[in-house]
Amino acid sequence: MSLEYRVAAFVMLSLAVMFADSRFDYLDRVRYSLGFLTAPVFWVADIPARVSYWIDDVFVSHGDLIEENARLREELLFAQRELQLLAGLASENSRLRALQEASISVNGKILTAEIINISSDPGSRRVLINRGAQHGVETGQALLDAYGLMGQVVEVLPFTSWVMLITDSRHGTPVQVNRNGERAIARGSRGDVPELELEYVPDTSDIVVGDLLVSSGLGQRFPKDYPVAEVTSVVHDRGQPFATIKARPLAQLDRTRHVMLVELAQHELDAQLQGADAAVWLESDFEFIGPPRPKMPPAEEVMVLESDTVVPPDVDPEDSASVDDRGQGPLPQAEVSPDRGQGPLPQPAQGQE
Amino acid sequence: MEQRTNGSWVIFLSFFVAYLLAIVPFPDWAMNYRPQWVAMVLIYWAMALPYRVGIGFAWVAGLLMDILEGSLLGLNALALAIIAYITLSLHQRLRMFSSVQQSALVLALIGLHLMMTHWMKIAAEQAVSSDLLFLLGALSSAFVWPWMFVLLRQMRRGFSVR
Numbered sequence: 001m002s003l004e005y006r007v008a009a010f011v012m013l014s015l016a017v018m019f020a021d022s023r024f025d026y027l028d029r030v031r032y033s034l035g036f037l038t039a040p041v042f043w044v045a046d047i048p049a050r051v052s053y054w055i056d057d058v059f060v061s062h063g064d065l066i067e068e069n070a071r072l073r074e075e076l077l078f079a080q081r082e083l084q085l086l087a088g089l090a091s092e093n094s095r096l097r098a099l100q101e102a103s104i105s106v107n108g109k110i111l112t113a114e115i116i117n118i119s120s121d122p123g124s125r126r127v128l129i130n131r132g133a134q135h136g137v138e139t140g141q142a143l144l145d146a147y148g149l150m151g152q153v154v155e156v157l158p159f160t161s162w163v164m165l166i167t168d169s170r171h172g173t174p175v176q177v178n179r180n181g182e183r184a185i186a187r188g189s190r191g192d193v194p195e196l197e198l199e200y201v202p203d204t205s206d207i208v209v210g211d212l213l214v215s216s217g218l219g220q221r222f223p224k225d226y227p228v229a230e231v232t233s234v235v236h237d238r239g240q241p242f243a244t245i246k247a248r249p250l251a252q253l254d255r256t257r258h259v260m261l262v263e264l265a266q267h268e269l270d271a272q273l274q275g276a277d278a279a280v281w282l283e284s285d286f287e288f289i290g291p292p293r294p295k296m297p298p299a300e301e302v303m304v305l306e307s308d309t310v311v312p313p314d315v316d317p318e319d320s321a322s323v324d325d326r327g328q329g330p331l332p333q334a335e336v337s338p339d340r341g342q343g344p345l346p347q348p349a350q351g352q353e
Numbered sequence: 354m355e356q357r358t359n360g361s362w363v364i365f366l367s368f369f370v371a372y373l374l375a376i377v378p379f380p381d382w383a384m385n386y387r388p389q390w391v392a393m394v395l396i397y398w399a400m401a402l403p404y405r406v407g408i409g410f411a412w413v414a415g416l417l418m419d420i421l422e423g424s425l426l427g428l429n430a431l432a433l434a435i436i437a438y439i440t441l442s443l444h445q446r447l448r449m450f451s452s453v454q455q456s457a458l459v460l461a462l463i464g465l466h467l468m469m470t471h472w473m474k475i476a477a478e479q480a481v482s483s484d485l486l487f488l489l490g491a492l493s494s495a496f497v498w499p500w501m502f503v504l505l506r507q508m509r510r511g512f513s514v515r
Contacts, residue, residue, distance in 0.1 A: 006407070006438075007408050007434060010409070010412045010430075010434040011431055011435065013427075014412070014431030014434065015431070016427075017426050018431070021426040027426055034416065034417065038372075038417060038420045041369065042376065042421075045377055117376055117378060118378045119422065120379070120387060120422060121422060121424065121474075121480070123471075123474065123479075123480035123483060123487075124479070124480060126423060157420075170478075170479075192381070254381070
């Protein structure tokens, strides 16, 4: 009978589509185009939430507004004070980093978004945000709220995107303990409670209840040093090879609506790495080709480097002179390495000398 | 067999509403009780208008569901195609059933649907195996079915959908 044949054909087709979707990325465009069809459903489904927000905004008493305004002003003042302190710390930090020739931390751009839906699948913890490919969202971008890291974009549709939360059992977040820098992977728990479990942490590690876990940035997905979770329980069981450590996410995963997307730091990071590579190549070429070092007038040497590397042109000559002064020490290599580290950030070293 | 089709918009509207109900956020504790609206609407139309809503229709409806859920493409499509097949092969008898009998069959069909999607998700590593509480969705679907059946039948007759 034709019904059997038809169902068999469609079953085969489904299997083929599933296989293709899980192994290859041909179907991403199909997914994307079908996203145009499903966008209105999400839009309509979000109407009640929007209306309730609108009602909250419109029907509010004058007294409440004044009170809120005063509170916000107070908070702003407080935040500005913190920011002042932070600016000082940031410059100090960059100076220390330049001294140590460490890489420079990268701050991505931020896009605000709203959570408009959550996954209807009880087995996964994902949310839908109201930004998609049309707003420049890409897979892998990190989602934050004001309190901590929330998750990362896993699927981009035209006007919306799916974000996997850090509490999803298939999500691992590279974290480190803020107090002592111990690193671990925080995986979402399998139970009903949205929490994180630290995987493969040896019993001897120094992690105690109340420790703040921040993102370590090692996966190159998440911004570094952003708060992720707070350790809630540490169990050392002698029968287990590793300690059982649980943590509570700091982000308001099930309450907040307003969130932030951070642009992938990866692009900038790549650019910087390439820049650094180019600088290394140029310098090593220079060492081979160039005449013996002591006879070389120092100022010119640096000028050549500057014109060919990624160092911004507005480096003042005094600065490069100071670099050269240091370079005239007994070791010829020493003059190359500080310069490499300072490529993108030339000023701080001078302050330290 | 020269029936003209009529009232397609009623079918599409009912599916649209089913999709809406399928993605409206539920509180965490109620996640498992969510009725499978799309599968139920599909069962109704496959029973009432088997020459219009067939396996192909079910497959496309499932594909849209996959996009809405963000799950693997083809997963719901496969499950819904099989549900449609069973309904189509039983549709003559299904029409004669009392509402309790229909509910029992819906319970079985939705249970099968939930099991199939759960297995496929595990096989595709989109979910981890958990307890069988998600099958409560079949129970709530069977509970809702008689009311939905009456509502959709009224709509079908009122707008003379053929």
